[in-house]
Amino acid sequence: MTEATIEEGAISAASAHKVLFTQKYGWVIPLLLGAAVLLAMLASLCIGAYPLPFGRAAQIAMHLAWPFPMPSNPPWNIKELTVVQVIRLPRVLLATLAGIGLGMSGTALQGMMRNPLVGPDIVGVTSGAAFGGVLAMLFDWAPAGIIAMAFLGGMVAMFCTFSLAKLARGESNSMILILAGVFIGAFFLAATGLVQYIAPDSVTRTITYWLLGTFVGADQQKVWMIAIPTLCGGTMLMTLRWRLNLLSLGDLDAKTLGINVGVLRWSIIALVSLIVASQVAVSGIIGWVGLVVPHCARMLVGPDHRRLLPTAAMLGGLFVLGLDDITRSIVKAELPVGVLTALIGTPVICILFWKTQSKGWEHE
């Protein structure tokens, strides 16, 4: 008896070649992007009203990162050191960490919800965190209180989104989850508006500028406020990155593969909420990054989250840092970076949406 075999289906050589490339060289891309982020950070230290050569900025940065006392006769003057240490470095670190966190959060959410059109701002976590933050501002709480309230708001919003989807018996249906996220996000945005309305004029002005998303006023304290949650949450997400592949197959399939779907999902929600809340607490709403960056990263290294998550993190850092450089150099009035991410993110996502739809996403 002849052995039955499956006939080869129609497979495009181009897509097979692309998969082969990403499978073989996928690790090189996040490493190269990591190096690009470091270079971009050094370059960003030179940008601003006070001109600073690249070499000098690099020397000062090396000195600040080096845990040894200052040389007796440093090649830089005190003014240059102050500009880098007090003004530019906190801002550069803040922008980079915010971008890294948003890139990772968006990728994790898209994988978890099996939908490439999801981002932290779409499932309500950003609005929830913003509401928590403005509430803390209304009561004039300390920065730690703002971050705690933003985290609480983000978690509550995510909990409400999943509970609403569960009520509609669609907690494993990504479209129902997104709709629930839109409803909950709208509610928290309205609540944020209410807080703005009842707040005194001086607080309202601060809240409005903060909500637009900006890195103005970056300092060491804010850097710690975003660095600890982003690095801790990001490291945890990195260890779970292969599990995101499994989660992206759907609940039943992931469960039969031996995954505790509920625990894994809530762990990811908690980590994403922590990262997004810390970003919102220090720099307000910076939308679209978590939606656009994972798409671009997927085009570079493919959908495997083992390579995708670090790529999206680096790309996110590069994207937000680059946009912040633009806002503080090209535009003299210092445009809030959240406005620029939305202005750039919207057409980019439209193009990506059109391109991916013309190729045909597989939907549930």
Added chain:
Amino acid sequence: MNSNVVHFEDLGHAYRPSRWVFQNYNAQVKRGSTFALLGPNGCGKTTLLKIMLGALKPTKGTIKVEGRMAFVPQLFHVTFDYSVLDMVLMGRAKHVGVFSQPSAADEEAAMASLERFGIANLALRPFHELSGGQRQLVIFARALVSEAEILILDEPTSALDLKNQIVVLDWIARLSHQDGLTVLFTTHHPHHALAVADEVLLMLGEKAFACGQAGDVLTEENLHALYGVDLKLLPFEHNGLQHETLVPVLPHLDRKKRDFGEGYKSHA
């Protein structure tokens, strides 16, 4: 070691109170056997599979499943364009620590599994560009690499052409007889069950079922009761071996005369 890997007693499920999909079902699935579940649409085949997989709790009765399960769904869609190797590698989930990544040994196991099914050449191709039959084999390879003892398949041949249906049935028989896996599958084709299943459960109604050896259960009377149409059981010989198959009987059609009888005239 118990010879039954799945054992259910007085099993019943209702999605709404007192709206039973089925109840009072009893059956055992023997280790290393091939077990087919047959029934018309809506009789609860997939519900019964979900209960076995632990995705649904039975409304009443008890179910015991002994052994690691792997599930092959009816339609397999992936949102993201994973490569075939990535898909098979996911079968190693139980062997990879929660905070770890798959090792080179896991990748080798995934490649060996693909080779076993003769599709190692597809390893780096995008999964969503494969044909239905190729996808089914990839999911089989994933089940095998997971080192599951029980393979549960939901209508594995439903979306396949005839050739691929035979390939899949051939693999079901091989996985059971060569690898010692217990294979449990649902189907709408009684002749597929007759061809490969050792035992069969016919889901005849809410409380009515027939369970036993395929030859004893897949009778013309039982199948008439199940589907409400006539099927003829035909014995035949092939390569010196005795086989049986089922063919539908169209009551008004005389194939020799190519004449459509009275029953078809109203449609002319």
